[in-house]
Amino acid sequence: MTGSNPLGSIAIVGGGISGVVLAIALLDRGLSVNVYEQASRFGxxxxxxxxxxxxxxxxxxxxxKIHTAFEKVVTKNQGEDKQSIWFDWVDGHNDTEVGKEQYAFSIGNESGANAVHRAHFLDELVKHVPDGTTHFGKHLDTIEELEDGKLKLKFHDGSDATADAVVGCDGIKSKVRAWMMGADHPCTPPVYTHKYAYRGLIPMEKARKELGDDLAQNSKMHMGQDGHVLTFPVNKGATMNVVAFKVDSGQWPSDTKLTLPSEKSHVLKDFRDFGATVHKIIDMLEPNLDCWAIYDLGDHPMPHYNKGRVVVVGDAGHATSPHHGAGAGMCIEDAAVMAELLNDPRVAETGHNGLAAAFQAYSDQRLERTQWLVQSSRRSGDLYEWRAEGVGRDFKKIEEECRERDEKLWNGQVKEYIKEAQTLLGKSLKQ
Ligand SMILES: Cc1cc2nc3c(=O)[nH]c(=O)nc-3n(C[C@H](O)[C@H](O)[C@H](O)COP(=O)(O)OP(=O)(O)OC[C@H]3O[C@@H](n4cnc5c(N)ncnc54)[C@H](O)[C@@H]3O)c2cc1C
Structure with a gap:
């Protein structure tokens, strides 16, 4: 193998949260990393x-460095009494006056609502990716295995690069997943969950004036029939983030785009049956905004995340709907397990075999939890939208089930997952 590190060089395809976090984690461990991102810059x-x-x-x-970057931009609920609240769930469907929604329940944890503005977080993270590590304008088309054991990455602009291992962090439409599984495999195309979401940011001053401090400055889940609206503060409390989810019985209108431009008038129409508070929130949105199709990989989960020295991490392997607010968090758990596996001295000692064994151990450890998230997220969305079988609009039952699912997610012990993965690595190396 070549490269300054005994492991050789690791190619990461995609410079989103998964790719950047993994790159920093591997660089911190002295590994040789190149990131190939299709866009012209991080964004x-x-x-x-x-x-x-x-x-x-x-x-x-x-x-x-990653946790410090996070702490620099993280925003918590603004209310003193809301510091440990993840969300307050309210009935967003039936109030006739702003601020008079029926309170349902709250679920909290040790850190409460811990939210960042995506662009600000990424800006902080990329400060730790040295110049020359990332190659922009590189859209991966395919991978080829060379006779000498190297992997050749072929890009759309006609260029190529070689590496000893390839980590696909290229998101829900992953080319790496397609290469590993085949374009015709059922797990390759993402699935429309028949929900879409409008997203917007509202200046906090305006939100406070219209909604009052509690509703504007603390995280709220406004439940409703066949839709829900969530809000939480970002930007150190200067902005209220809004995501409005709607069930869609039809098909997403584009085959190629997951996001389409939309208008406030469409949001108002979609949420016309909701209550006064939700109407007020929608009223504050910009006239033009984007609508996001909610796709996931839940119908046909990947049977494994690895193939030899190629592996997928983050959304590329297990894209989820966002109803647990945990897709990006799961990418970071993945990166932690992967980084510790690749840093294991047994991997460096065994070269290419070690890399393949590490990816096998990664896949074996991550499969269950990550795919549970995809299914649990679907169910959680249905709970907030009074569509869950056997639960409906029963707030007590919604609370019980949400609490159980959230706690399972939040109690995830990444250190334990790493230990498990290291044991699996030992087994995999013996095969
Ligand atoms: C509405 C909504 C709300 C969400 N809210 C939350 C939340 O509150 N908490 C949470 O934890 N998660 C949330 N998520 C999920 C989270 O956004 C994703 O899980 C996370 O961003 C995935 O990161 P990623 O890096 O794996 O993939 P992506 O962000 O998709 O990044 C993939 C990168 O790869 C690049 N790329 C793609 N194809 C190629 C190619 N062929 N060659 C080279 N580069 C390529 C892309 O340009 C991109 O930079 C939400 C998602 C949605 C849709």
């Missing part, structure tokens, strides 16, 4: 993303 959308306690623990394991 995230202007929207919020929340992280649960398991994700925050994983950040620290990946690299203290």
């Amino acid at each position: 995230e959308i202007g929207a919020g993303v929340a992280f649960n306690p398991a994700a925050a623990r994983a950040m620290k394991i990946c690299s203290q």
